[in-house]
Amino acid sequence: MSVDLFERIAAFAEREDETVRIEFIDGRIGLQKATNGNHSTLAMWLVRQCMEARPELNLYPQQGLKVEAHRKGRARPDGVLAPVHYLLGQGDWADPAGVLMTVEITSYDADTHDRDRVEKPRGYAEAGVPVYLLIDREHASVVVHSKPDPEDGYRDIHTVKIGDKVTLPEPVGITLDTDQLKPYLD
Numbered sequence: 543m544s545v546d547l548f549e550r551i552a553a554f555a556e557r558e559d560e561t562v563r564i565e566f567i568d569g570r571i572g573l574q575k576a577t578n579g580n581h582s583t584l585a586m587w588l589v590r591q592c593m594e595a596r597p598e599l600n601l602y603p604q605q606g607l608k609v610e611a612h613r614k615g616r617a618r619p620d621g622v623l624a625p626v627h628y629l630l631g632q633g634d635w636a637d638p639a640g641v642l643m644t645v646e647i648t649s650y651d652a653d654t655h656d657r658d659r660v661e662k663p664r665g666y667a668e669a670g671v672p673v674y675l676l677i678d679r680e681h682a683s684v685v686v687h688s689k690p691d692p693e694d695g696y697r698d699i700h701t702v703k704i705g706d707k708v709t710l711p712e713p714v715g716i717t718l719d720t721d722q723l724k725p726y727l728d
Contacts, residue, residue, distance in 0.1 A: 543571070545614060549635065552616070566616040567609070567661045581647055584677065584726040585620055588645060588718075592623060595716040599642065600626050606635040607644070609665035617665055621645035623673075623714065638666075642713045643673040648680055663687050667695040673714050679727045684708050684720050 548566040585603060592601040605622040609615040616635050623643040629636055638644075644666050646658045658676060666674045667690035674687035674696060682704045687696035688711045702708045704724060709717045 545616065548616060553634065567657070567665050568615070580679075580726045581620075581649060584647055584679075584723060585645075587722065587726070588621060588677075591718055592716060596714075598626060599623055600628075601645070602629060605629060607638045607641065607666075607669065607671075608635050609638060609662075609669040609671075615665050617644075617662060619644040619662070619666075620647045621675075638669040638671050641671050643675055643710065644671050645675045645677070647677045650680065664695050666690070668692045672712075673710055675710065677723065682727055684718070684723075686710060 543566075545566065548571065551571070552566075589601045589603070592599060600623070602622045602624065604618050604620065606616055606618050607622060609617045621644065622629075622636070622641055623645070624641045628640045644662075646662055648658050659678075663674050663676070667687070670690055670692065672688065672690060674690075676685040676687070678685055684702050684704060684706075686700045686702075686708060687698070688700075689697040691697050698711075700708070702720065704720045704727065706721075707717055707719050709715075
């Protein structure tokens with residue numbers, strides 16, 4: 543399937559049903575369930591943390607990105623950290639060149655492992671996104687991927703248990719107290 547055809551399908555599906563999130567990674571279409579209240583509340587907690595620590599940046603929820611080698615994939619991260627005006631005029635699928643970090647919060651569905659722990663980190667690394675933050679509710683951990691290599695994925699992967707503090711490496715440079723995430727694990 544071509545990227546153009548995928549984008550037309552995604553635009554139609556998302557226009558018809560706002561709870562549908564469609565992505566195109568590794569040459570296949572992926573559907574994601576609507577998030578629950580804990581997922582959404584956790585995402586908003588992270589938005590506040592980022593904006594308080596770095597007011598010159600926004601954590602954009604569910605902004606589409608062109609990912610993978612040669613921009614063949616399309617992903618909708620739970621969050622995209624970028625300068626305040628970076629997304630102006632970029633449309634549904636933005637160029638990741640100015641993105642500092644992508645964020646995924648795991649859902650409790652059958653595709654979580656492949657999507658959030660394997661395919662997306664590879665796609666974000668291929669696109670050169672400096673930091674990928676995975677909040678893994680199933681494993682009660684926060685996984686920070688950094689030092690992207692388009693050939694090998696992220697070279698540095700650091701995992702902390704929810705409850706510990708974690709510093710997101712530059713260019714993000716934010717420290718998160720993950721103890722505050724415990725109520726959102728369900």
